[in-house]
Amino acid sequence: xYASEPFSAAIDRETGTLASPDNIxxxxxxxxxxxxxxxxxxxxxxxxxxxxxxxxxxxxxxELPGELQWCMSxxxxxxxxxxxxxxxxxxxxxxxxxxxxxxxRGTGYMLMETEDGRTDAQEMRPDxxxxxxxxWAHRSINTGDEPLISFCVYPGDAGHDYGSIETxxxxxxxxxxxxxxxxxxxxx
Amino acid sequence: xYASEPFSAAIDRETGTLASPDNIxxxxxxxxxxxxxxxxxxxxxxxxxxxxxxxxxxxxxxELPGELQWCMSxxxxxxxxxxxxxxxxxxxxxxxxxxxxxxxRGTGYMLMETEDGRTDAQEMRPDxxxxxxxxWAHRSINTGDEPLISFCVYPGDAGHDYGSIETxxxxxxxxxxxxxxxxxxxxx
Numbered sequence: 001x002y003a004s005e006p007f008s009a010a011i012d013r014e015t016g017t018l019a020s021p022d023n024i025x026x027x028x029x030x031x032x033x034x035x036x037x038x039x040x041x042x043x044x045x046x047x048x049x050x051x052x053x054x055x056x057x058x059x060x061x062x063e064l065p066g067e068l069q070w071c072m073s074x075x076x077x078x079x080x081x082x083x084x085x086x087x088x089x090x091x092x093x094x095x096x097x098x099x100x101x102x103x104x105r106g107t108g109y110m111l112m113e114t115e116d117g118r119t120d121a122q123e124m125r126p127d128x129x130x131x132x133x134x135x136w137a138h139r140s141i142n143t144g145d146e147p148l149i150s151f152c153v154y155p156g157d158a159g160h161d162y163g164s165i166e167t168x169x170x171x172x173x174x175x176x177x178x179x180x181x182x183x184x185x186x187x188x
Numbered sequence: 189x190y191a192s193e194p195f196s197a198a199i200d201r202e203t204g205t206l207a208s209p210d211n212i213x214x215x216x217x218x219x220x221x222x223x224x225x226x227x228x229x230x231x232x233x234x235x236x237x238x239x240x241x242x243x244x245x246x247x248x249x250x251e252l253p254g255e256l257q258w259c260m261s262x263x264x265x266x267x268x269x270x271x272x273x274x275x276x277x278x279x280x281x282x283x284x285x286x287x288x289x290x291x292x293r294g295t296g297y298m299l300m301e302t303e304d305g306r307t308d309a310q311e312m313r314p315d316x317x318x319x320x321x322x323x324w325a326h327r328s329i330n331t332g333d334e335p336l337i338s339f340c341v342y343p344g345d346a347g348h349d350y351g352s353i354e355t356x357x358x359x360x361x362x363x364x365x366x367x368x369x370x371x372x373x374x375x376x
Contacts, residue, residue: 004321006308066285097254120194133192
């Protein structure tokens, strides 16, 4: 009858950690090398080590519709060529589930798109909450020089679907042009 | 097919407001007079005006399971007799729905209980996230001397059920004893 119990956990808005995470994952560049536009720049970055692009500290709740998964998402600052560090991005496996990101540190964008080709980008900065609606794939992109950190909440049963976006790529990229972030078309 | 659109809104962790709320509600003492243990203290407080006990700044999303409602909750500092200012408290109408509170300012407790009589209290302070599980009634209680403020997220279809807890009351109260918060039984 009771799927979960009351609890609390401190978050650290500056480092992006949280107390007693159930799961931590770190994505190095090698795990998403094909997602960046500049293959030569990827090769150079890998030759110099294999930088961590982003980390997630998760609380894993029961995978039920009325429960809420939550985590801290930390995208590191940096670029591969002219393209800013970004998360892999995903749809939710259960498509009709939204997500909220409350940014606690850094600057960047939440890049979003739908399967039928609509795109959107919302600016992220501390104390801005971004609503990622149901059916929108989403990716965090760090355009600043410190970690981009958010507190994230989404339905318990949402799940992650990397597959479709991993092979096709997002329709837009965010790159540095003339020292500033620019949203450009992804030319396959 | 798309129940909502991407958007973002700034929150103010110090005042508890958010940009362009869809709804704001304020509960004065008169709207919850019977919930405090000390009827004489209630009468005295009402005679001196009708203090606002708490305010909520809401984003109203579609009332669907996969959407997420979110708001800023602001419980003012103060006491009625020895009992700290608190929210009315509620179950969710759809019982199997959880809620997350990320405290941004102040100190206090999330007081919780189940219909079958289990009780719990989690301490609230800035940068602590409290998980209110499905099927637990919950009430914020401000035991400090500044506003107790949280960013709150819950499933789109959850709804509020004040009825049962409004008439029966919570099984516990939080009152000041010897200058400190104490959790005591509610003697009907």
